[in-house]
Amino acid sequence: MNKTFKIYAVIFIVVMIIIALFEVNKTESTDWRKNFDIQEKSPFGLxxxxxxxxxxxxxxxxxxxxxxxxxxxxxxxxxxxxxxxxxxxxxxxxxxxxxxxxxxxxxxxxxxxxxxxxxxxxxxxxxxxxxxxxxxxxxxxxxxxxxxxxxxxxxxxxxxxxxxxxxxxxxxxxxxxxxxxxxxxxxxxxxxxxxxxxxxxxxxxxxxxxxxxxxxxxxxxxxxxxxxxxxxxxxxxxxxxxxMRFILSNPALKYAWWVLLGGLLLFIFFNAKRKQRIVPIIEPLKNTSVDFVKSIGNLYLQEGDFHDMMAKKAQYFLNKVRMDLLIDTQNLDEEFAKKLHLKTGKPMEMINEAIVLIKKAQDPYASVMKEDLAGMNKVLDEIVKM
Missing domain, CATH: 3.40.50 (Rossmann fold)
Structure with missing residues (x-):
């Protein structure tokens, strides 16, 4: 029997003795509730x-x-x-x-x-x-x-x-x-x-x-x-x-019940404390997708190839139109503009502006400025917000 267990046992016994002394010295009170219970011997029982x-x-x-x-x-x-x-x-x-x-x-x-x-x-x-x-x-x-x-x-x-x-x-x-x-x-x-x-x-x-x-x-x-x-x-x-009425009405059973409950609580408390293990801290996996996108974006900006960025943006946009809207993008003609207008609900002026910028991005000999890339990015993002 180790020292810790002896300390716990002494504390438990002292607590039970104190509870017993309180119960022994407690003045019995009369239950004046109107229960009308045929098994009750209290004043207002039957x-x-x-x-x-x-x-x-x-x-x-x-x-x-x-x-x-x-x-x-x-x-x-x-x-x-x-x-x-x-x-x-x-x-x-x-x-x-x-x-x-x-x-x-x-x-x-x-x-x-x-x-x-x-x-x-x-x-x-x-x-x-x-x-x-x-x-x-x-x-x-x-x-x-x-x-x-x-x-x-x-x-x-x-x-x-x-x-x-x-x-x-x-x-x-x-x-x-x-x-x-x-x-x-x-x-x-x-x-x-x-x-x-x-x-x-x-x-x-x-x-x-x-x-x-x-x-x-x-x-x-x-x-x-x-x-x-x-x-x-x-x-x-x-x-x-x-x-619990019968147990609590009998002093001997009541003391035994409180001792049982007290011992059970102490056992659960000390037993759980003894067997508790340290839970290691596991760092969650970091999402590096955003960092990767930022790195690619910085690379393009450092290169300053606006024409290439416009071409990739146009390619991504046309792929989304094909997959989500089921519109053929082989010919960016009036028929294409009309279908895109009907399915997105965007104004024809915006659709036509987007087509002009997409064709400019697809033309390898076109002269592209930074403003063209910004304008194209804004128009295409507005159209795909469906």
């Missing part, structure tokens, strides 16, 4: 309700993890009860629930919010919210007048307003500084009934474990007939998003 629901419904409850749309497409059920608790349901599934209710089933929806187009179809609007810190939930039926529940932790304060004539109010929220507002209603739809309670907190762990709160919950569920109840719950796909 662990207690899930454990007691069989007794509440006399073992006539069936939990379904499919969407209502998929379930009713695959199963034909006789009239039954439908239970939905703070569940994200798509519109086709809502329509399936309404269809089952129309055929004689009863639905109890314990949800804080329903899509407006669905709520409108059953006769009410859900739009009122209060911000009181404390309120009391009561039922309007006189036989339940002594049963109530006090919400003292994060009540939603949600209630129903603009209630239509066909809606029966079964429960209300009583607040100290506000007038009472409906929170539990019944709507007749076809052969069945829809019950909607807009404050799901009353069936969470925190409130069900309070003395006297269970009676209120029993009263709410007593409106459903004694028959099979289908409870639509969140599927396994929702739980799979939190696959």
């Amino acid at each position: 662990f207690v309700f899930n454990a007691e629901i069989k007794d509440l419904f006399k073992n006539k409850v069936k939990k379904i993890e499919q969407t209502p749309y998929d379930f009713y497409n695959q199963n034909k059920e006789k009239t039954h009860n439908i239970l939905v608790i703070e569940h994200n349901i798509d519109k086709p599934s809502w329509n399936k629930i309404l269809n089952e209710v129309s055929n004689g089933s009863d639905a109890l929806l314990i949800v804080s919010e329903i899509p407006k187009d669905i709520s409108d179809s059953i006769g009410y609007y859900d739009s009122k919210i209060s911000f009181e810190d404390n309120n009391v939930l009561k039922l309007t039926d006189t036989k339940f007048q002594n049963d109530f529940i006090k919400l003292d932790k994060f009540p939603s304060g949600r209630g129903f307003t603009f209630i239509k004539p066909n809606v029966e109010v079964l429960g209300k929220t009583v607040e100290e500084n506000n007038s009472d507002q409906a929170n539990f209603i019944k709507v007749k739809l076809g052969k069945g009934n829809i019950y909607v309670h807009c404050e799901p907190l009353f069936i969470t762990n925190y409130y069900l474990l309070k003395p006297g709160s269970v009676k209120y919950a029993q009263d709410v569920f007593s409106y459903l007939d004694d028959r099979e109840t289908i409870w639509f719950v969140e599927g396994n796909s929702q739980a799979s998003r939190y696959f």
Whole structure:
């Protein structure tokens, strides 16, 4: 074991000890999130309700993890009860629930919010919210007048307003500084009934474990007939998003997880550093074409043979005309000028000027000046810009 490895090992152990000390001394905090998860033991989970629901419904409850749309497409059920608790349901599934209710089933929806187009179809609007810190939930039926529940932790304060004539109010929220507002209603739809309670907190762990709160919950569920109840719950796909929940909730597993991650990161860092090789710098190949052209150009200028340069320029131009424009360049006559004009779109004056200069370049006895070369170069370059 070399010295470097010992240093790394000591650093790793010290870091893990510091992390462990922070975790041991950390004060456990209560999770007050409204998760409504049947596996959660946090205050606003449904662990207690899930454990007691069989007794509440006399073992006539069936939990379904499919969407209502998929379930009713695959199963034909006789009239039954439908239970939905703070569940994200798509519109086709809502329509399936309404269809089952129309055929004689009863639905109890314990949800804080329903899509407006669905709520409108059953006769009410859900739009009122209060911000009181404390309120009391009561039922309007006189036989339940002594049963109530006090919400003292994060009540939603949600209630129903603009209630239509066909809606029966079964429960209300009583607040100290506000007038009472409906929170539990019944709507007749076809052969069945829809019950909607807009404050799901009353069936969470925190409130069900309070003395006297269970009676209120029993009263709410007593409106459903004694028959099979289908409870639509969140599927396994929702739980799979939190696959680390079990590990992080167990202190021993959590420490092991952090040690594993820390060791893996250190291994990757030091192992990669040790095996890294020097990457040689490879100079890219230089493009010498431009230098070559410049050298040839300087050579011609030093020689001062303008006639030869004009001849080569004319030869290059005529070759480009033959290859690109498919024009015969054997006779630089009026027919050639006309075809070149049509294919390039350049003025005839420019075409004729170019022909004159090309013929002068091809004449070995012509007298050529530097100005002739410059003029020819300009005219031919302008023509080939197509």
